[in-house]
Amino acid sequence: MTTNEEAFRTAVFPSTDAPQAIPRSALPETPVLVVSHLTVGAEDPARPPLLTDLTLSIGAGEIMGLVGESGAGKSMAGAALSGLLPKGIVRRAGAVALGGRRLDGLTEREMRAVRGRGIGFVFQDPLTSLDPLMTIGAQLEETIRTLKGVAGAQARAHALRLLTEAGLPDPERLLTSYPHELSGGMRQRVVIALALAGDPQLIVADEPTTALDATLQAQITALLKRLARERGVAVLLITHDMGVVAATCDRAAVLYSGRLVEIGPAADVLTHPQHPYTKGLIGSIPRAASSKTNAKHPTLWLEQIEGAMPDPGRRPTGCAFHPRCRAASAECCMAVPELLRIDDASSVNPCMPHYAACLRAAANGRAVPGSMVSFHAGHEKPWGKLAEAREAALAEAPEILRVEGVSKRFGKPSILARAQAFFSGAKAAEAPKALDDVSITIRRGETVAVVGESGSGKSTLAKTVAGLITADAGAVRFAEPEGRKPRIAMIFQDPQSSLNPRMTAGEAVEEALRIYAPQLAGSARRERAAALLARVGLPASAYAKRPHEFSGGQRQRISIARALACEPDLLLCDEPTSALDVSVQAQVLNLMKTLQLERGMSFLFISHNLGVVRHMCDRVVVMKKGRIVEAGPRDEVFGNPKHLYTRTLLASEAVLEPDDPADSAEVEAETAGA
Known part of the structure; x- marks a missing residue:
């Protein structure tokens, strides 16, 4: 390692003894992105942080998956490292470096130069990233002119090369097309071409496949892998889909309530998870026919992680996951566990260490047997x-x-x-x-x-x-x-849009009962609505709450309760x-x-x-x-x-x-x- 590299690492990682520190041996020899002890929160220091002490790195040509439930801090992490934090949210501590250059002290004007040239972005919905009034060619040429300083025939030729590299057929025709004329997969490929226009060192892909069907999802993940391999670009892939992580990523990092709880080779994290939260996420996933582990038992009772991600202001003491963890002990309620290396003889890549922030997983520095942190998923016929x-x-x-x-x-x-x-x-x-x-x-x-x-x-x-x-x-x-x-009832994709925001959950169910059970009087109707909400697993307090006060899963439960009102x-x-x-x-x-x-x-x-x-x-x-x-x-x-x-x-x-x-x-x- 050169003197400059050592100085860079010393500057970014001042102390490997600090909480959540990952030893330098775990980092790529030539990291493109290094995030060290990053803490993000509101400007008011009295308010709890949204992201706490995040440390990770991504090497050239490497794809790092950042996974977790909604509210875990995934998108906040992507925004923090690229200088796109929402208004009122600031970096409280820590450092971010791209290609050896510290980003955390740059002005907004300097960060604008980094974005595009140093960092490219791919977001979930390509329609929000593309101007509907401009042709694909005009948008690409405008971006190339801004980032590369070339125009005219040179910009057009570069746009054609980018579309070809993104795997789009007939790029000449696409230059004159508008976004609405393309399929979802083609639009996402155009967004990737735009992200590549400035030859970035890092691509931040925030849920790039969530809105796509399985075929288009496979195309986009395969494209990201090819670009990482051929261009040597580092990729931070933010997703809640563990299947996408398995298909795409070299390493995986799991976030829970703003903290990193597990990080390591993707194959190790997925096949030998050491944190109970990671185990719960994996157990929650129904497997397709091609999954070797579920081919014989496709109708197993799926794992459920009870409860919900805590709000930042209501995080419990100790390990934030302990109220939802079936393996929790009294010790878990007292101290926040540090990320410690897991000595796992079955690791697929011993040269790429595996870390977990769990007191049980870190016991004696050895991998925990599955039974110790298992959620006991897989009862073939739980309904008897x-x-x-x-x-x-x-x-x-x-x-x-x-x-x-x-x-x-x-x-x-x-x-x-x-x-x-x-x-x-x-x-x-x-x-x-x-x-x-x-x-x-x-x-x-x-x-x-x-x-x-x-x-x-x-x-x-x-x-x-x-x-x-x-x-x-x-x-x-x-x-x-x-x-x-x-009797027929429907359940839609987005429960938020199918519920009246002015109605409480109880009123939404009562409205259906007025139509399908008009014989019920007021008090009987309210009792029936409360019983239906209870049947779908909602507490009694849910009756008087409005849709915005619920999580996505709870809103879908309300939709199901409303559908059950007609006894379909x-x-x-x-x-x-x-x-x-x-x-x-x-x-x-x-x-x-x-x-x-x-x-x-x-x-x-x-x-x-x-x-x-x-x-x-x-x-x-x-x-x-x-x-x-x-x-x-x-x-x-x-x-x-x-x-x-x-x-x-x-x-x-x-x-x-x-x-x-x-x-x-x-x-x-x-x-x-x-």
Whole structure:
């Protein structure tokens, strides 16, 4: 190590004995990014910090995953190291260095020069990063002109190179396209091209795949891996998806309540987690068919981390996780554990140390046996005789829904298409069909999942079944249980937008009861609403609270309670967990399975998450461009898919097993045009 490097490390890491310090031996020899003892909080020092004593580093060509639930501090960490902290939030202590240059003392003007040239950004929603009124070429050339100081033909040539490097087909055509004319995956590739325009040393990718389906997600993660390898750019990947970490990252860092609780090689963190929080996150994830660990038991009861992330002002003393930890002891309530190295003989990379901030994990400096910090997930049939009875009766259950030959077309041919047809004498091209001769059946107590990429027709099918859309052809027929009309309810992707912000949780459920149980008087209706909220696991105090006072998972529970008010025969679930953390998702999925067993409800379950689909469904319907391309029992579709499109979807699903680089290259090559 040179004298300059040693001086740099000494300046950034003044003391390795400080809390949360990671020994220098754990750092890359040539770190691109070094974050040392970073603490962030409000300007008022009396208020508790939002991020406490964060220390990590990322080397050239390395991808570091930063994971945790909402509120853990992931996005705050990304904002802090790039100088984009919200108004009123400041760096209280610590240092950040990029390529050997300290950033924490720079002025805003100097930081603007670093952003773009030194740090590139990729955010969750590409539409918010792109100007809808500018062509892709104009946006790229403007960025290149600002960062590189070139214009005209040179800027255009550089823009074409960036689009090609981002894996976009026909870059010449894309230069004249607008963002709304591109698919979600193509827009995200354009954002990555913009992030590369200044040849940055570091890319901060904040949930870059959350809004994408499995195929597009696989494309973007494969692209990030290729860019890190070919350009040598360091990547900080902020995500709540442990499958994405497994598929993409070299190392993983786990945040809880603003503190780093575990860090190490991604394969070690995922296969030998040492902190109970990390174990709980991994246990919360339903596995797809390609997951070796869950292929034989797809319907296990998912792990639940009880409780919620504490607000900064209400953090408990000692380890912040101890109120939610089943392995907690009295000692855990007294002191904040330090990050200590775990001596794990089974480590996949002994040269890349593994650290955990847990008193049990650090005992004697050795890896903790799984049973000591296990959350005891994996009871195959936690519902006992109810589950056995359902499985036995399902084959003979009567049909509750039959969809026959349904087709639906939106819009009309464009004016240009109609004009061309008029002058050529040809028949004008018709708008594409959102649904094309779709037929499905659902039995009582059965869950049928509909999967496919964005735009495949999944949500259109659900809205047609619900009667919100009228089909152009075909029929939707319901059985009439017990001589009455069937009852249908819906659960939507975003519970925030489906709840009235002016109504309390109790009032939202009461409103549904007024429609479906008008015979109930005021006091009886209130009692029934309170009982429904209690049934979905909400405390009595939730009755008088409004939606903004709940977490995302709690809001979805309110939506489920409201749906139960009509005692539905069929529940239409349109991406009900895609906006939730994995730990909250597990709670909602377990609740839905329990309610199905108790009430005999049927589910039409729409999702792009194949792990969730495998966990929830009995049969699978695969859709592409409005048509059903494959359908059958869950185990047959996942275990032996017949259609190429189904095989592509399964190959794209991020799973917890560490990824094979060859697989990533294959996925990117096969799906780059999507």
